[in-house]
Amino acid sequence: MKYICLTCSEVESIPLNVVQDFDRMDQGDPAVPPQFTCESCEGAMYPEYYKGIYGCEYRISDRLENKEVEGSSK
Ligand SMILES: [Zn+2]
Numbered sequence: 001m002k003y004i005c006l007t008c009s010e011v012e013s014i015p016l017n018v019v020q021d022f023d024r025m026d027q028g029d030p031a032v033p034p035q036f037t038c039e040s041c042e043g044a045m046y047p048e049y050y051k052g053i054y055g056c057e058y059r060i061s062d063r064l065e066n067k068e069v070e071g072s073s074k
Contacts, residue, residue, distance in 0.1 A: 001013070001014060001015075001016050001019060001047060001048065001049070001050060002014075002047070002048040003036050003045040003046065003047055003048070004045060004046055004047075004048055004060050005038035005040065005041065005043050005044070005045050006043055006044050006045070006046055006060075006063065006064075007038060007041050007043030007044070008038060008040055008041045008043060010038050010039075010040045010041070010045075011048075012036070012038070012039070012045060014036060019033075019034050019047070019050060020053055022034035022035075022036075023052050023053045023054075024053060030052070030054055030056050031056070033046065033047050033050050033052060033056075033058040034047075034050075046058070046060045046063050047059075047060065048060050
């Protein structure tokens, strides 16, 4: 599956089973997908699309929309 850097848009392919292993070990906030760090800029990477082992779905488009909302004064 694809992870995309939120900072520099670098795309990295990470095997689904690796992501699921991270998900299983991660006892934190279910609203946050397993996180990886960009090798180019050390920024946060977000999955293009990932359905978590507990049924949560994550889309980078959702994250990017949220970012835009934060940036506006609305
Ligand atoms: Zn990056």
